[in-house]
Amino acid sequence: MSRHYQLKAASPPARALNYQGLLNDQQIAVVEAGDGPILVIAGAGSGKTRTLTWRVARLVADGVAPEGILLLTFTNKAAREMLRRVEEVCRVDTRRISGGTFHHVAHEVLREHAAELGYQRGYSILDREDSRDVMTAAIAECGLAVGARRFPKADVLIDLVSMAVNTQTPLADVLADRRPQFVPLTDDVLRVARRYAERKHALNAMDFDDLLLNWKILLAEREHVRRALAGRYRHVLVDEYQDTNRLQGDVVDLIAAEHRNLCVVGDDAQSIYSFRGAHFANILEFEKRYPDARRFDLTVNYRSTPQILSLANASIAANVRQFKKELSSVRRDGTLPAVVPCRDVQQQAAFVAQRVLELRDEGIPLPEIAVLYRAHHHSMEIQFELARRGIPFVVRSGVRFFEAAHVKDVLAHLRFARNPGDELALKRCLKITPGVGTATADAVWSAFSLRRSRGRGTLDELLAPDVASHVPAKGRAGYTRLAQLLRALGRPPTSDLPGEAIEKVLDGGYEEYLRAEFLNADQRVEDVQQLAQYARGYEDTEAFLSEIALLTEISAETVSEGGEPDEKMILSSVHQAKGLEWRAVFVVWLADGRFPSAQALKDTDGEEEERRLFYVASTRAKDELYLTYPVVAAPRDRERVVMKASRFLEELPAEPELFERWQLDDPGLPAALGAAPPPAAGLPPRDPSVVPALFGEPAPRRGPADVVAPVEADGGDPGGGDDVPF
Numbered sequence: 001m002s003r004h005y006q007l008k009a010a011s012p013p014a015r016a017l018n019y020q021g022l023l024n025d026q027q028i029a030v031v032e033a034g035d036g037p038i039l040v041i042a043g044a045g046s047g048k049t050r051t052l053t054w055r056v057a058r059l060v061a062d063g064v065a066p067e068g069i070l071l072l073t074f075t076n077k078a079a080r081e082m083l084r085r086v087e088e089v090c091r092v093d094t095r096r097i098s099g100g101t102f103h104h105v106a107h108e109v110l111r112e113h114a115a116e117l118g119y120q121r122g123y124s125i126l127d128r129e130d131s132r133d134v135m136t137a138a139i140a141e142c143g144l145a146v147g148a149r150r151f152p153k154a155d156v157l158i159d160l161v162s163m164a165v166n167t168q169t170p171l172a173d174v175l176a177d178r179r180p181q182f183v184p185l186t187d188d189v190l191r192v193a194r195r196y197a198e199r200k201h202a203l204n205a206m207d208f209d210d211l212l213l214n215w216k217i218l219l220a221e222r223e224h225v226r227r228a229l230a231g232r233y234r235h236v237l238v239d240e241y242q243d244t245n246r247l248q249g250d251v252v253d254l255i256a257a258e259h260r261n262l263c264v265v266g267d268d269a270q271s272i273y274s275f276r277g278a279h280f281a282n283i284l285e286f287e288k289r290y291p292d293a294r295r296f297d298l299t300v301n302y303r304s305t306p307q308i309l310s311l312a313n314a315s316i317a318a319n320v321r322q323f324k325k326e327l328s329s330v331r332r333d334g335t336l337p338a339v340v341p342c343r344d345v346q347q348q349a350a351f352v353a354q355r356v357l358e359l360r361d362e363g364i365p366l367p368e369i370a371v372l373y374r375a376h377h378h379s380m381e382i383q384f385e386l387a388r389r390g391i392p393f394v395v396r397s398g399v400r401f402f403e404a405a406h407v408k409d410v411l412a413h414l415r416f417a418r419n420p421g422d423e424l425a426l427k428r429c430l431k432i433t434p435g436v437g438t439a440t441a442d443a444v445w446s447a448f449s450l451r452r453s454r455g456r457g458t459l460d461e462l463l464a465p466d467v468a469s470h471v472p473a474k475g476r477a478g479y480t481r482l483a484q485l486l487r488a489l490g491r492p493p494t495s496d497l498p499g500e501a502i503e504k505v506l507d508g509g510y511e512e513y514l515r516a517e518f519l520n521a522d523q524r525v526e527d528v529q530q531l532a533q534y535a536r537g538y539e540d541t542e543a544f545l546s547e548i549a550l551l552t553e554i555s556a557e558t559v560s561e562g563g564e565p566d567e568k569m570i571l572s573s574v575h576q577a578k579g580l581e582w583r584a585v586f587v588v589w590l591a592d593g594r595f596p597s598a599q600a601l602k603d604t605d606g607e608e609e610e611r612r613l614f615y616v617a618s619t620r621a622k623d624e625l626y627l628t629y630p631v632v633a634a635p636r637d638r639e640r641v642v643m644k645a646s647r648f649l650e651e652l653p654a655e656p657e658l659f660e661r662w663q664l665d666d667p668g669l670p671a672a673l674g675a676a677p678p679p680a681a682g683l684p685p686r687d688p689s690v691v692p693a694l695f696g697e698p699a700p701r702r703g704p705a706d707v708v709a710p711v712e713a714d715g716g717d718p719g720g721g722d723d724v725p726f
């Protein structure tokens with residue numbers, strides 16, 4: 001006996017779509033545009049995700065085979081979300097559509113074709129940690145493992161190699177541009193890079209950059225593969241096109257070359273990643289590469305009030321290299337953005353904190369309020385102030401300022417110089433000394449504390465032969481330098497000038513260490529300089545260290561009367577805020593030289609990219625926008641420097657009125673709420689029993705929810721750090 005069993009079709013026929021009422025006319029034009037190259041310039045908050053999703057759905061509904069569609073996005077999450085919605089409206093199995101990040105799709109392609117490039121089946125993919133191991137081994141094999149002489153660390157080399165691959169630039173040029181201090185080591189660096197590539201190949205493994213590079217090589221050099229792949233994808237759609245780098249741009253051009261049905265969506269005004277390789281020309285010169293391209297603009301903004309948009313429109317109008325467009329709002333009128341000059345950074349912090357509390361009382365929940373800044377260290381005083389007032393916050397731009405490794409490293413030097421019994425502080429200092437490992441640090445500490453127990457507890461003892469002899473030859477020079485530095489920090493007048501002490505740490509080898517170790521060394525150095533500046537407000541090192549220890553304690557408490565325990569406002573760099581929105585936004589430190597940053601202005605096109613950054617910051621606000629800057633700063637030697645307002649504020653036209661200037665009336669801030677406290681002169685001597693509590697105990701750990709995606713300011717995933725390419 002036999003039975004017939006009917007299998008359902010994997011993809012029932014797509015049904016007619018109805019998007020009237022869900023899309024505006026501009027969006028519909030994109031969705032319905034026919035074949036050929038298309039450039040969609042999508043303004044901030046104009047619904048580009050929605051538009052792209054419906055275009056994919058429309059293609060499927062019109063009978064394009066799902067296998068013939070390639071959707072490239074900046075995170076896999078974004079692709080999944082879009083395809084889920086396509087599936088909802090089309091009832092088609094969207095697993096048949098190729099969608100995801102460039103890396104994800106490259107892997108799919110290479111699984112089939114890697115043999116063409118000499119890989120065996122089942123090649124491995126190296127994650128960052130694996131890559132670090134391979135690079136470390138390559139450095140060692142070339143005889144360049146870190147010793148007395150600083151050679152760039154594996155992480156730094158990986159980033160440099162990655163930059164070279166993604167921007168298709170010779171590594172020697174990248175080195176000269178990004179790490180000029182290593183130019184004398186160029187030959188060695190190139191040798192290590194070649195060894196790294198050989199090792200990966202020997203392991204039958206690829207790192208993320210190899211995936212992209214090999215995808216391009218297949219397309220560019222293997223004609224039969226190119227024909228097969230380019231022939232397969234009848235439609236290629238790319239989201240966030242303004243952030244693509246040169247390599248990604250090349251891959252897109254090659255893969256779309258056969259059918260030329262390429263739809264790229266992006267916002268040139270939000271291109272802010274040139275520092276990590278984004279190639280602005282990809283979007284700006286699209287019409288040159290595709291002269292038959294049709295351009296569509298999405299200019300209806302669903303996010304911000306007309307007042308916020310007017311300011312953003314007026315600002316970005318000053319850029320020359322752009323697609324000119326004027327966004328319009330569908331929202332009702334709101335209040336004018338506020339421009340708030342503050343006396344100094346402390347008053348700026350006090351203003352932000354006070355206004356945040358008022359906004360919360362007016363009904364805006366804390367998670368709907370964000371403070372945005374150009375550089376992570378611009379948040380330092382604000383973190384202090386929020387913690388003092390018990391306003392819970394989460395830092396998206398990295399770890400809380402005083403919990404950052406480099407800030408803790410520097411403070412460890414000051415701690416140990418004051419308290420030579422602080423084992424943790426000394427070991428932290430030793431750990432960053434070249435040629436000194438954990439075992440040496442343990443031995444040095446044991447010998448040093450033995451001498452202390454015999455009554456010889458001064459910092460000079462670090463150089464005593466029975467202490468120093470535990471350091472192997474390769475670490476000797478670094479160790480001696482550290483011991484001398486600590487000794488200098490422990491002596492007057494430096495011992496009671498925390499600002500100067502911090503500068504001494506930086507000059508005494510720490511800056512060198514940061515530059516060898518981290519690609520974002522510039523930011524870390526700036527953080528430490530900012531810390532030195534802040535510390536100058538205290539004439540007593542003990543008061544400074546105690547304040548910081550106390551702050552960590554305060555920020556660990558859940559305060560916020562009346563709020564939900566997990567209600568936290570947001571602190572973020574502008575880069576990390578991309579794609580996000582809040583009801584109220586404060587953009588702080590809008591002083592010329594800070595935002596725009598003086599460093600960025602050195603580059604051609606630097607000013608325009610900084611203006612785009614200001615545009616991204618302003619367009620994150622839905623209802624209220626506050627633009628603040630300190631009038632006076634004290635960068636070095638306690639000299640007070642008058643800051644100019646950012647050129648992005650100064651250049652705004654006076655008519656029509658784009659903002660309201662707020663003048664702060666300050667009855668004089670109590671020390672606990674405002675400026676760094678005055679020197680502790682006249683106070684009774686501190687109780688020494690407090691010292692072990694501050695120095696010896698590890699700082700209270702913050703809950704995992706406190707830090708969202710701790711991403712380095714010059715790295716990370718533009719679409720959200722939690723997404724992975726696979």
Ligand SMILES: Nc1ncnc2c1ncn2[C@@H]1O[C@H](COP(=O)(O)OP(=O)(O)OP(=O)(O)O)[C@@H](O)[C@H]1O
Pocket residue numbers: 022023024027042043044045046047048049050267270302303578579580619
């Ligand atoms: N036609 C529409 N009608 C109503 N709301 C819309 C429409 N199009 C988009 N929106 C809404 O506008 C908001 C902004 O859309 P979306 O987040 O896609 O903007 P975006 O272009 O990605 O912004 P940005 O580039 O600034 O991050 C979303 O809440 C979206 O639902």
